[in-house]
Amino acid sequence: MLSTGLPQGAVPKLERPGPLRDRVYEALLELITTRALQPGRHLVESELAGQLGVSRQPVREALQRLNTDGWVDLRPAQGAFVHEPTEEEADQLLTVRTLLETEAARLAAAHADDDGIDALEELLIRGMSAVANHPDDIATAVALNTAFHAKIMDLSGNAVLAELGRQVERRVRWFYTPVARTRGKQSWEEHQHLVAAITGHDEERAARLMREHTEHTRRSYHARDQS
Structure with missing residues (x-):
């Protein structure tokens, strides 16, 4: 042991x-x-x-x-x-994540078809249910959050962008896990607005919402020890 x-x-x-x-x-x-x-x-x-x-x-x-x-x-x-990551390491990684996912959300709003949107909505329902009914199950919350963001990457239709997203996904999980409980319900409410923008094919709104969403996570990570 x-x-x-x-x-x-x-x-x-x-x-x-x-x-x-x-x-x-x-x-x-x-x-x-x-x-x-x-x-x-x-x-x-x-x-x-x-x-x-x-x-x-x-x-x-x-x-x-x-x-x-x-x-x-x-x-x-x-x-x-x-490894114990420095605040600078976390900031650099989460800043890159914002750049990648903001563009992915914009492209997803432009290209997502009905099947893709249905899959995104299913993940949204599961995620909101998880944080509402099982708030202490951090592992499930993180896994569903990862799946939700990965699906938006896939819906972008840009294979290179999706591959870059997969390359940083594990480190994003690493930094998201300590704040998953704090972000919880708010994070999935932000996801809900993202799905609405993608469903409405509103590229500018989807990009703006994703930028704000990922920035909220970045700030939450840096503020975690003060919470």
């Missing part, structure tokens, strides 16, 4: 087939992005190996890759630690 424990059900199952080191990497990355492994957490190879049911070698390889990708810090004579 890990020294400070993990929430029950937090450890993802390792999917097969595929190189074991890749599956361990994905499992650890999921634990980091959902904050089951908090920033600054000491990552002990033997404990992680036991928790995941693997040997220490694929864990070591996964930690090295996570270090390269900026998720883990390897400190000489100390070991591996979950």
